[in-house]
Amino acid sequence: MTGSLRRVRRAANAGAALLALTGLVACSGGGEEKEPPPTAPSTQAPAAAPDPGPTAGACYPLPYDAAVAPTSEVEAVDCEQPHTSVTFAIGTIDAFVDGHLLAVDSEKVQAQVSSACPTQLLSYVGGTLTDLRLSMIRSIWFTPTVEQSDAGATWYRCDAVLLDGASRLADLDGDLEGALAGEGVPNKYAMCGTAAPDAEDFERVRCSAKHSWRAIDVVAFEAVKYPGVKKVRAAGRTRCEDAAADVAEDPLTFQWGYEWPTKEQWAMGQKFGRCWTAD
Secondary structure (H helix, E strand, O other): OOOOOOOOOOOOOOOOOOOOOOOOOOOOOOOOOOOOOOOOOOOOOOOOOOOOOOOOOOOOOHHHHHHHOOOOOOOOOOOOOOOOOEEEEEEEEOOOOOOOEEEOOHHHHHHHHHHHHHHHHOOOOOHHHHHHHHHHOEEEEEEOOHHHHHOOOOEEEEEEEEEEOOOOOOOOOOOOOOOOOOOOOOOOOEEEOOEEEOOOOOOOEEEOOOOOEEEEEEEEEOOOOOOOOHHHHOOOOOHHHHHHHHHHOOOOOEEEEOOOOHHHHOOOOOOOOEEEOOO
16 A cells, blocks of 8 residues: 655744834923924834735746645746646635634644645646546645744645656646546546556556556545445455456456555545556
């Protein structure tokens, strides 16, 4: 079994800054009227410009290690230039629960963002949920830095990326909007493997790269709790064998495989398995 890309999101606590301004008052005593002494002009430090936040449609040349980080300071580039991610959605963190302000790295805030971005990805790339799960397209997300949080930033940013192996991101041609809207999943986005999914040298790659196996179907589960290895493994046997027979040139001679979710993957939200066949 192989695991999928996992991201542990942590960010700094949100804070608030209070700016106190004081004024000077000149007074005079009785007696002869005197010319008041000159007063120095009051000065006030210019307020920091508010953080404008991310922009939908922006492109970034993110390396893999930056894509799995909780925050990003990589500058956006023109989408005609080389880039590996594109911002497909932005939103506002709801950090108030029962009148209390939650830290940006709290479990509830992070759960909110980690749910919002994958949910919106499907409407962005098009196609079906099965198409998305059989592709190498993924969503990543970022929250404000410590300084941005202290200044009151409450945005979150959703980017779409295309995996190009276990720890690489593919360069994108423009963006990924509507990438899966056509018939089937194009090879440049589809998920394939360098070997059978249970082999030690198995690695997920795009089907446009050298490969020997292809992901062809998804076995989804509706249970809330992990059913156990025996049940999730048994659920895909007939389904995956039939799926492989349907795409085989010779329905009497073909190879098939089933990659079921582990308990750890289930806890991270992957409540489905994948059917594979030799390609």
